[in-house]
Each structure stands twice: as structure tokens, then as C-alpha cells.
Amino acid sequence: MLHRGFSPAHAYAPNLAPMVDVVMVILVFFMLGTSLAVTEGVLPTELPSQIGPQGEAEISIVPTVRIYLWVSADGAGCRIRVMDEAMPTNSFSALRAYLRDKRIAGADPTGRVLITAESEVTYQSVISAMDACVRAGFSNIQFSVSLDVTAGAE
Amino acid sequence: MNLAPMVDVTMCLLIFFMVATRMVEQENSQIDLPIAPTAEDAEKQELGNRFVVNVRSDGTPGVDHVAYLVQETEIPLSEVFTRLRAERQRDADVNCVIRADRGLPYKYVQAVMACCARADVRKVTFSAIPREGGD
Numbered sequence: 001m002l003h004r005g006f007s008p009a010h011a012y013a014p015n016l017a018p019m020v021d022v023v024m025v026i027l028v029f030f031m032l033g034t035s036l037a038v039t040e041g042v043l044p045t046e047l048p049s050q051i052g053p054q055g056e057a058e059i060s061i062v063p064t065v066r067i068y069l070w071v072s073a074d075g076a077g078c079r080i081r082v083m084d085e086a087m088p089t090n091s092f093s094a095l096r097a098y099l100r101d102k103r104i105a106g107a108d109p110t111g112r113v114l115i116t117a118e119s120e121v122t123y124q125s126v127i128s129a130m131d132a133c134v135r136a137g138f139s140n141i142q143f144s145v146s147l148d149v150t151a152g153a154e
Numbered sequence: 155m156n157l158a159p160m161v162d163v164t165m166c167l168l169i170f171f172m173v174a175t176r177m178v179e180q181e182n183s184q185i186d187l188p189i190a191p192t193a194e195d196a197e198k199q200e201l202g203n204r205f206v207v208n209v210r211s212d213g214t215p216g217v218d219h220v221a222y223l224v225q226e227t228e229i230p231l232s233e234v235f236t237r238l239r240a241e242r243q244r245d246a247d248v249n250c251v252i253r254a255d256r257g258l259p260y261k262y263v264q265a266v267m268a269c270c271a272r273a274d275v276r277k278v279t280f281s282a283i284p285r286e287g288g289d
Binding site: 016030031040044046120121123126134146 | 190201267275277278284
């Protein structure tokens with residue numbers, strides 16, 4: 001029998017193949033994008049309230065731990081001094097172990113840890129020192145900042 | 155061939171991955187952030203109103219110069235201080251997020267921190283990549 005006029009609706013099957021192709025490409029993009037995404041973390045700290053526009057730097061609270069980072073003249077990289085004593089090995093894992101021992105020995109984990117670094121120490125070293133403190137269980141980490149350091153950093 | 159079920163499944167997968175993909179807020183992707191395994195997930199942190207300062211080496215070998223970028227615009231350090239002070243006047247709880255190259259000398263980061271101190275901005279946050287290998 002010959003049909004005239006409009007064909008029945010089921011006769012029009014849309015061609016989905018191009019759409020499937022595109023959707024598959026987008027799917028693969030998002031699958032790869034999910035696995036390659038670099039997450040960004042943060043390390044929060046607070047500047048001591050004693051310093052400020054008035055310029056008073058009278059910090060009365062004695063820090064529980066003082067860490068000093070410096071660069072030696074012989075080019076051996078970053079050196080670490082804790083409580084005015086040089087660390088036997090200049091690695092941040094050693095610093096972490098030292099701080100952990102100190103905390104286990106009874107140091108207050110909420111006590112102030114003061115990190116002071118020389119100008120030429122790399123930023124990664126300072127962050128590694130902060131990371132070692134956090135890993136050892138200390139939570140109140142602060143940095144000593146001289147208000148006149150802006151002069152050489154323009 | 156009936157492709158409709160396959161399209162359904164593919165669409166579901168697509169939506170899943172679109173939602174799962176975490177659009178990490180990258181204020182400036184050209185910065186090699188320091189590595190710190192204990193860095194907390196930026197999305198889970200309540201950073202509040204933040205003022206992001208990017209500190210980037212300009213890449214010229216042997217030349218000790220960095221660029222301070224705020225909202226993708228290079229500004230001098232004095233301008234960083236001015237803007238921090240303006241932000242502080244607008245919101246007392248403003249959080250200064252410092253994103254700096256890991257290989258830079260600390261003095262450049264310290265300079266931004268000094269600006270924060272002078273502008274009376276107490277909260278300072280360092281951006282880092284939370285993975286092993288920073289030692």
C-alpha cells in the first residue's frame with residue numbers, strides 16, 4: 001500500500017550519532033580534567049596584635065618555640081636554629097621530629113611558635129618550617145616581621 | 155540501532171563529571187606555589203573577605219625583581235599597602251592571601267606581611283600545594 005502525505009512519526013528517527021560523538025568528547029574532557037585538577041591549599045596565620053600602625057612591637061608573651069632560619073655563607077642551603085641552638089641536621093623532617101619530641105615532653109601545643117627568617121631564605125623553606133610545626137601538633141604559628149623590610153623589596 | 159539508552163547513560167556520566175570537577179580558584183596560575191602537606195583545602199576554609207596578593211618572579215635570570223599582582227594587575231608595593239589599608243577600612247576582618255613563588259627569597263613575602271602589619275590587617279594566609287615533597 002502506498003502512503004501519501006505525511007509519514008507516520010516513528011519513521012523519523014533522529015540521527016543521534018553526531019551528538020553522541022560530541023557528548024563523548026566532553027565526557028572524556030571532564031574525566032581527564034577531574035584527575036588533573038591541582039587543588040590549592042592554605043596555611044592560615046595571624047600577625048601578632050601588638051604590631052600595627054602605631055608601631056609598638058612590645059610582644060610580652062614569650063614564645064614556646066623560637067625557630068630561626070638563615071642561609072650560611074658556604075652555600076649549604078637553609079640552616080635551622082631552634083631556641084638559639086643549631087639543629088644537628090638541617091632538614092625539616094628533623095625539625096618536625098624535634099618539635100614533636102618537645103610537644104610530647106609537655107610543651108603547650110597552643111603556645112606561640114615564632115618563626116624568624118633571614119631575607120635570603122627561600123619562601124619554600126619558611127613554608128616547610130611552618131608545615132613542620134603544624135605536623136608536630138603546634139597550632140599557633142606566628143612570624144616576626146620587621147616593619148621596615150619593604151625598603152629592599154620593591 | 156537504538157542509541158537512546160546509551161545517550162541517557164552518557165548524559166548522566168557527563169553531568170556527574172561536570173559536578174565532580176572542582177573548579178579550583180586560580181587567581182594566577184603561573185605561580186609555583188610552595189609545597190606543604192598540611193595545607194588545608196582552600197574550599198573548606200572560611201577565609202571570609204580576602205585580598206589576594208600574587209608575588210611572582212619576573213623570570214629574568216640574574217635580575218632580582220619580582221612583580222606584585224593584584225587582580226592580574228602589577229602594582230608597586232606602596233600600592234599594595236594602600237589597597238590593603240582601604241580593604242581594612244571597609245572590612246576589619248579582611249584576610250590577606252599571599253600567593254608567592256616557592257623559590258623567591260623570603261624578603262618579598264615579608265614585605266607584603268609588613269604591609270599587612272602597617273595596614274592593621276591581622277589575618278594572613280599563605281597559599282600552598284597540599285602534597286608531599288616540600289622538604
